[in-house]
Amino acid sequence: MLYKTLVLLYEKLDSTSKRLEKTYHISQLIRETGKDDLPLIILMVQGKMYPEWEETKIGVSSKLVVKAINKATGISEKDIEAEWKKQGDLGLVAEHLIKKKKQSSLFPKSLSVKNVFENIRGLSSLGGKGSVDRKLAAMSELFINATPKEAKYIARTLVDNLRIGIGKGTLRDAIIWAYFTEKLGIKYDPEKISIEVDDREKYNEVVELIRRGYDLTNDFGKVAVLLKERGLRGLDEIELKVGTPINPMLYQKAEDIDDAFKTVGKPAAFEYKLDGFRMQIHKKGRQVNIYTRRLENVTSQFPEVADFVMGFAKAESLILDAEAVGYDPETKKYLPFQAISQRIKRKYDIDEMAEKFPVEVNVFDIMHYDGKSLLDEPFRKRRAILEKAVLQKQQKIVLAKQIITEDAEKAQKFYEESLKMGEEGVMAKNLEGIYKPGSRAGYGVKIKSILEPLDLVIVAAEYGEGKRSGWLSSFILACSDNGELKEIGKVSTGLKELDNEEGTTFREMTGLLKPLITEPRGKYVKVRPEIVIEVGYEEIQKSVNYSSGYALRFPRFLRLRTDEKTVDDINTLEDVERLYQKQRGRDK
């Protein structure tokens, strides 16, 4: 397929904010894409080059893209940067400058999707001496052969900001529309931008099957190829595989113990909700792989965890769901997540880190045991298998502390005990519930103390003054409203000024945000919404100042959540509304 066909789709997606319209356009392209290009198209529509859980990243900075445009057009870097400041989007800059490029090649070749994909992917494998020059050469070759519109999207893909915002749900629906329009009687009306489906029930079944396929592979490309070649039956081939991470099961919120019983039934299992980070552990023979909640591979960062599993798990193969919790090596007391968070990204001095910041693995679920998937087994049975499969050893690997009760008072006591111990609250789990990857199916709920902090994403920031000049020092936050980001406030307290203070410093935060800047406007900068933080506050108020309609009173930065959460996981406007109502109830 020619790249310009994909660019045509990008342009259509750019011109509408309506989800159904986007779904329709994407589905049309998927329908006409051949098997070989399909996995590429599926990634590139999302502006990606690799599935999320792959460790490889494109790894070029905006600055390098500016240099590549310079090399392709002959226009000075200074002029390109001036244009970038004006336009606020390197994509538009590339488009504009390629249009008036000085070194136009006489016979630009037509770029194919594969050319662009392979060229950009190739960048991440270039390392070592001379690699910057080779990256520059590869990128400028793309720009030289690109039409202005193509250059716009190549630049945006390179800086990892396609700006057309399609979510996983849209992509899933587009795949369904591409292959099941006739079978399910899907009728899209482009005038009214609405759809009708003849067979809703069947439609929902197909959604479920495709969701399952995705949650077990994290790869819509693979799902689409199977559907194209073999229809729904193709998906049967997708099974839980030791070594391939699955999307972890998520938990809904419950207001209190009674509310929890309503969702998970009686009796229920209650477990402490520990404040660490989620670890999905795969073991096969002597091979152990460890993934975070976002399915990043952190095996090499936690060699001791692999040893615990080898030493204390009695199975040839298994997949465990666990919370890794840091503890003080002296007092053995649990520490908040923040204390061990630095281990997740650490690339060197691993053993020293493991000694300084040890973790205890609290296992709370098992999805595979000795060659058998346990996804469809009830939690009661999974826990029983877990008790057999894992020998417990304090400070190394233990099972989540659990009680089973139908007595609200006992559960309440357990909950209060957990809060007293400094934990976040409790989880309540349905004993008959299966393990449903990737969804908040209601087989488990979390109960946290009232006015729980919010997970929000930083969408913009402002440079500080005086002592804080040179740092980004206040951060504009957003929640999500059906995939759209809505601003809800601005936080500047809670971060530290001095490097030797414990916690995140302004300097670190500035370092995280700078590469994400998309629109520098003097002191105010817009950033790509990637940095998720946990924010505490005194109260939620109605407000006309922010697009969400709400504002946080006395917001306070609590901690970075980037290792566990992406913009897809932040709190929703619905959550904010619920908390607002709850707080009103409490105030009465």
Ligand code: AMP
């Ligand atoms: P939240 O991050 O607020 O959505 O809460 C869910 C998270 O709590 C899970 O992703 C786990 O990382 C964590 N967690 C802590 N203890 C448990 C437990 N016993 N069972 C399940 N999840 C737990």
